[in-house]
Amino acid sequence: MNLPPAATDAARLGAIGWRTAVDPEWQALLDAHPAATPARVVEQHRSGYVVATGPGEGVAVESLPEWQRPSGYRKGTVSPEERPAVGDWVLVEDGKRIVALLPRRGAIKRGAAGEHYRQQLIAANVDVVLVVCGLDGDFNPRRIERYLLLVQGSGATPVLVLTKADRPDADAAAAREALAGIEAQHVAVVAVNAKDPATVDALAPWLRPGETAVLVGSSGAGKSTVTNTLLGIEKMKTSAVREHDARGRHTTTHRALIALPSGACIIDTPGMRELKPTGEEEIADGGFGDIEALAEACRFRDCAHQKEPGCAVRAAIERGELDEARFGNYLKLKDEIAAASDRLASRLADKQGAKVQTRALHKRPDDKYGKR
The missing domain is CATH 3.40.50.300 (P-loop containing nucleotide triphosphate hydrolases)
Known part of the structure; x- marks a missing residue:
């Protein structure tokens, strides 16, 4: 089964979430691949992707080599969060090959299990x-x-x-x-x-x-x-x-x-038992905006919300206006976000360092040591 040609029925695309107003980044990619068809990723498997141009049966397509999962001694060249996920829009040529990933409007992700920092879309x-x-x-x-x-x-x-x-x-x-x-x-x-x-x-x-x-x-x-x-x-x-x-x-x-x-x-989606922050979150986004507002009203800016005088958070707990278990989870998640944020910053620094090192290794000898 092949995908339809580039002039895909807009109504069919709209039925799976295509927006009629295309932002400039999308338009630039569409212009760069005039023979390509917009399609949405409807399934993601270890072996590749299934895409669709409307409601109904999807089509298995080839992905870009750099998106393929690493195997054996081969290292992946693109991090998992930069590869397509279900819900992404891609451009497909010849009804079988992805040639571009259209920029996302947003994504739901979590920190992946394991010691090394990774994000899972x-x-x-x-x-x-x-x-x-x-x-x-x-x-x-x-x-x-x-x-x-x-x-x-x-x-x-x-x-x-x-x-x-x-x-x-x-x-x-x-x-x-x-x-x-x-x-x-x-x-x-x-x-x-x-x-x-x-x-x-x-x-x-x-x-x-x-x-x-x-x-x-x-x-x-x-x-x-x-x-x-x-x-x-x-x-x-x-x-x-x-x-x-x-x-x-x-x-x-x-x-x-x-x-x-x-x-x-x-x-x-499959059930999720582990929900780790990525380090990009704001604690108020967890439904803790009220606790953040209370913390702002504490007498001391560095209040730890334990036994400090003038603590608005402890006062709200004592009045029964704030559940102590919820506050405890707020503190726990706040610490987890901070730890994940540090790991993310370290990972970004390592990537930047690797890029600088790669550029240095590929410098021409006369650039590195001066022309002779």
Whole structure:
């Protein structure tokens, strides 16, 4: 199967999120590759990418050599965050070969697991992030704050989706009370039965035609069930969670972008158990704007919010206006961001040093030692 020619139907592209107003950077690349077709990355696998020019079946394409994952003794020439992710727009020639990556409007990413600093892209060019959490043993306000920290700095709108509202032991009111500090930061909270179209329809305001949403959350939270209900068909594989700890299995094994009947697109993702900051976040983005405002009102600028006189944060905790567990998570995440920021700065310095060294090694002898 080949992709259609460059004159792709704009309506089909629009159905998977293409914007009619193209910024100058995009236009320059389009002009540089007149024979290329715009396409969106709808699946990402270890072996390559699947792209589409409209709703329906995608096409496997070849990527640029520098985007291919390193293997054996070969080192990758492009860092993972600079390679395409699901949601990215690319230019494809001859219906089978990517020739350019169009600049992103934004991206959702996290710090990758491991000792070495790396970033992992979750999705690109998204308008809304649906943070899915079950009203069972999966419910964890502290983990939700981590998701918000990673989401809000991207420019996407976060929405908290509390699934399994139909369970006999579900207490949506108590969950909303536990999330009151987050909801006060103008983050929408919606409780649904993921299998019931009538309740899932409450997500319609964030799934407008031409917009892209991504579902994030732990395994078993109900992301794929929400996707199936929005589609009206059982497209994504689902499985039950373990009863004793509400943990799910990784039934979704790769990220996939799907066009919805509403005209929006949704990206389903595998469950994530580790959510590390990248070091680029601002602590207020985790729904902690109120704590930051309280800290500004402390008597001392370097207040540690422990036993200092005139501490507005401690006073709010003592009055019952600020949850101490939430404040503890604020301090923990703030330290993690600072540590990740230091690692990011060190990595950037190493890369810059490597570039300078490479330029020096490739200098002409008469430039290095003077003309003779």
